[in-house]
Amino acid sequence: MDTGPGFFLSPFPDETLHSLLSRYCRLTGFASVRQAFSNVEHSYTFTRNTSFPCHLKESERLLKPVTGLDTNALISRHTLLPYFQPFMSPEQLVMTRRQMESRNGQGLKMRLGLIASSLERYVRVRFCPVCLAEDDQKHGQAYWHRVHQLPGVWICPHHVQPLSIIEPVWIRDKATRCFLPTDDNLDAHALALEVSAIQRDRLYRLAALSWSALDRDCDPLQHHVLQQNLLRGAQAHALVSSTGRLRLTPLADMLSIYFKGLPSAGEFSRLCPVRAKQAPSWVLKLLRKPRGAHHPLHYLLLADALELNFDDLAVQRSVQMPMSKSIATKVTAKTGGLAHTLKEMYSEGHSLRQIGAVTGVSVSTLHVYAVQLGIHVRARPSILLPALRQQIRDQLVSGKAFSEVATDCSVSLASVYRVLRMETDLKDMLSGLRVERDRENRRLRFIMERERNTAAHACTDYAWLYRNDRVWLKGKVQCIRKIARKRTAVIDWPSLDRELSLRIRECVSSLRARPGKPLRISVALIGRELNSSTLFEKKLLLLPICSLELKATCETLDQFHHRRIEWAAKELRARNAIFGAATLLRFAAIRPPEGNAASYLMKLINEA
Structure with a gap:
């Protein structure tokens, strides 16, 4: 559609594409989105308020004359892709940009792993009331901000204020319409997010971290780089052993304390630990070996829990992992220092293998050196005698764990596995017992x-x-x-009956006071207005107060015709028109059942 050079639409900082199109629709003077984009093919794919709008080549043809933005600028400045792209692979990013430019969005979220994360169901339209006032003062128009639409952002990162959301049930039926946050019909459906004082600081840090990921618009990060940086954060909190293994119990305790400072509703309900003393599976996948795509909120939540910022996540360091602080401080390469280190660390409960990982000395050498220093080190046999093998076998058959057997028999864990390989029938026996x-x-x-x-x-x-x-x-x-058990009522029908009857009364008053041609007040109309048609059709017997209220307020056909005629007469008098009975009924859109306009009109007047 050729808009001509009649106006220039200036894009605002951090504005969503939906907000930009909404302002464009208002400036063109069209009454609806369908009229504004009637000549644009596939307009439904980019007018909807979604994370990944598609067919942006069509929107470029529409918006470039008035905004000066091409497709790359629209994607980088006015969509949520910069938030996701640091955690994509280069192939995923190329495919996503190609699909957003010239194709529809079919299968896009599935390939990016967003559907599998189950976080898309908690996507809400959010805004900051302080940002609205500031935008109106600075730009002359309030608009939707990208950062407020990010998952996990409940606090405005600019003003540290809780956000408000639009009722998802109300806006779901109006997905193709263009809204701005200052529209009058949005005020009645805005809800403030409940954030406690304890949660505010942690939610603000998460919002600031999300804003950093969105604002940087950086290239995809390699998965092994992200994993190494997360492991460094875990290492700094002593959540990784000297051998590089995760310490699962301290990790679960730390995450349990962290999630207590976050809300238990919305997207956080899907991310918090399900069981006590057990870390969520997505945390272990990120720390061990990331496979496939993960939602950015997973990375950002774990980074915030480990007190990392976005720069810590993105920086590339050497492959070598740092040692734990409690062990790394005791590293020495001299013989004199080795004796002191060996005595001190062994007295603290460290094994010879841990000491060898720090000092760079083999376990056998440390064992000989410990004997020379007079340190009592438990000796392990180099040859597995038949009696010892039988002892290990009996303990394995009794159901003990392999580590317990190694401790009780004073052998290494490798020796226990060696016995398992030597005894051909033992493996099958243990499998059957298990x-x-x-x-x-x-x-x-x-x-x-x-x-x-x-x-x-x-x-x-x-x-x-x-x-x-x-x-x-x-x-x-x-x-x-x-x-047999007694079922308890899921719904409090008496309370619902009283509440719904008050809403029916308010709805009828609103319908009667609504300007324009009167509508007949019926059960169907009230049900549509209150979104309660199913209740009135199937459960009205359980709502006696509502039933009486509906009977008292719903109009008969004659009552409706009389109210419509009063409106028509008032409108015609306001226009100084001369009218008779037939003109009055025709203007009121009433067809007399008997076919005689004058007689039917007199009947309505007499009955009134």
């Missing part, structure tokens, strides 16, 4: 859940038992019958 113990545990858990009145199919181990232990399962299902 399966048997697993079966017994699952049976016991099924019986306990079933006795708690849980349906058989809802029990945790029902599917496994059905596949592997079906005979026992059928017998137990027959023995343990389900106990």
Whole structure:
């Protein structure tokens, strides 16, 4: 559509593409988005308020004459792609930009791993009330900011104020319409996010970190670089051992304390630890070996928990990992220092292997040197005698863990595995015992859940038992019958009845006071206005107060016709028009059932 040089639309800093198109629609003077973009193909793909608008070549043809922005500028300055691209692969970024420029968005979020993260369901339209006032004063117009639409951003990073959101149920039905945050019909559907004083500081740090990722517009970072930088942060908090293994229990404790300072609703409900003393699986995937795509919020949350900023995440360092602070301070290369280091670290409970990793001396040399210094070091046999092998075998069969067996028999863990390889039948025996113990545990858990009145199919181990232990399962299902239980009402119908009756009364008053041609007040119209049509159709017997209110307020056909005629007569008199009965009924859009306009009109007047 050729807009001509009648106006110039100046893009605002950090403005979303949806906000830019909304202002364009207002300046063109069209009453709706469909009229403003009627001649633009695929306009629905970039007018919707989404993270990855597509077919931007079409929007470039529309906006470049009035904004001077090409497709690359639109993507970099007015979409959320700069927030995601540091954590993409170069191939993913090229594919995403190509799809945003000239294709639709089908399958895009799936390939980027956003659907699998389950965070897209918590996307909300947000704004900062302080930003609205500041934008209106500085630019003469309030607009939608990109940083406020990022997942996990509940606090404005510029004013440290909680954001407000638009009711998702209300705006979901209006996805193709263009809104600005100062529109009158948005005020009634804006909700302020509840943020406590304890949560404010942590949410602000996360918002500032998200703003850094968005504002930098940096190139994709290599996954191994991100992993190394996150491991350095974990190392600084003593969450990684000297051998490079994660210390899972301290890591889970640290994350549990961290998530207590975050809200338990929205996107944070999907990210917090599910079980006590266990770190979330996405944290372990990032720290061990990232595979595939991960949502940027995963990286930023973990970085904030480890007290890292965006520069710490993006910097490339050498491959060598730093040692823990408690061990690295004792590193020495001299013989005199080695004796002191060996005595001190061994007295603190460090193993010879840990001491060797610090000093660069082999475990065998340290063992000989410890004996010379008079340090009592537990000796381990170099030859596995038959009696020792039998002892290890018996303890393994009894169900002990491999580490416990190594400690009790005074051998290394490698020796326990060596016995396992030497004894050909031991591996099969342990596998059978492990399966048997697993079966017994699952049976016991099924019986306990079933006795708690849980349906058989809802029990945790029902599917496994059905596949592997079906005979026992059928017998137990027959023995343990389900106990009849009294269902509790999920909905408080009396309270809902009282609340909904008040809303019906307010809705009827609003409909009667609405300017323009009157509409007939009916159950269907009230249901549509209150978004309660299903309740009125199927559950009205449970809402007696609402039923009486609807009967009292809904109009008969004659009552509606009389109100419509009063409006028509008032409008015609305001226009100084001369009218008769037929003209009055035609202007009121009423067709008399008898076909005689004058008689029907007199009947309505007499009944009134």
